[in-house]
Amino acid sequence: MACLLLRHARQHCLRSQFYPMFSVRNTVPMTTSTSKRLEQYEEKNARLNRPLSPHITIYKWSLPMMMSITHRGTGIALSGGVSLFGVAALLLPGDFASYLDLVKSLSLGPALLYSAKFALAFPLMYHTWNGVRHLAWDLGKGFKIPQVYQSGYIVLALTLLSTAALASL
Known part of the structure; x- marks a missing residue:
């Protein structure tokens, strides 16, 4: 038993010698002053009504941002x-x-049926056309900002046209 304890102590000593970052001795507990400063910082941000960073309300919504969110949703x-x-x-x-x-x-009336078919076809068509756009990006094409917006408008137009065509069947 004593031999096992000695061997364990020796391995621990060797481990901490060669791998000091894994040693428990090198971890520093959060001191009272550190936790107090963090608490003061959070109180100051709450008092000044600052949002957590980054926060969704600080971004200006753009077409690529909305299309990315819609692609995930569809x-x-x-x-x-x-x-x-x-x-x-x-x-x-x-x-x-x-x-x-x-x-x-x-x-059901034809308007209601068409609307229901349109609602069912839209996610499929949008996700398909936007997926083709992403494939073009995977090839390294269309990364400039004007091209991103142009391809976005093309995807929206193709989505609406193909959805309307599918819904009319």
Whole structure:
């Protein structure tokens, strides 16, 4: 037992000699003055009504910023929708045709049907066209600011046109 303790002490000593950053002896606890200064700093920022940095309210919203957020949102919506559709296909009774007949029997107006189809097609079309834009960026093309805005407007136009075409089917 004493031999094991001696060997452990020797290994610890060697470890702290060769790897001083991993040694417990080199960690410095936060002193009272340090914690007090941090507390004063936080109180001062709260008193001056300063936001945490970086804060969303200090940024001017731009087209690339909004398109990036929308791309992530449509990706989440598409993966969630496909997952729900798959689970529904496994768990619900009947087949797709029976549910399609159910929707037809509701006698919804053409404007409501077109709006619903548009809402379903928009995330797919936006995510697809913006994905093509990202592929162009992966090739190293279109990084200059005017090109970023131009490709953004092109993606929006293609999204609206292809969504309207899909919804009209």
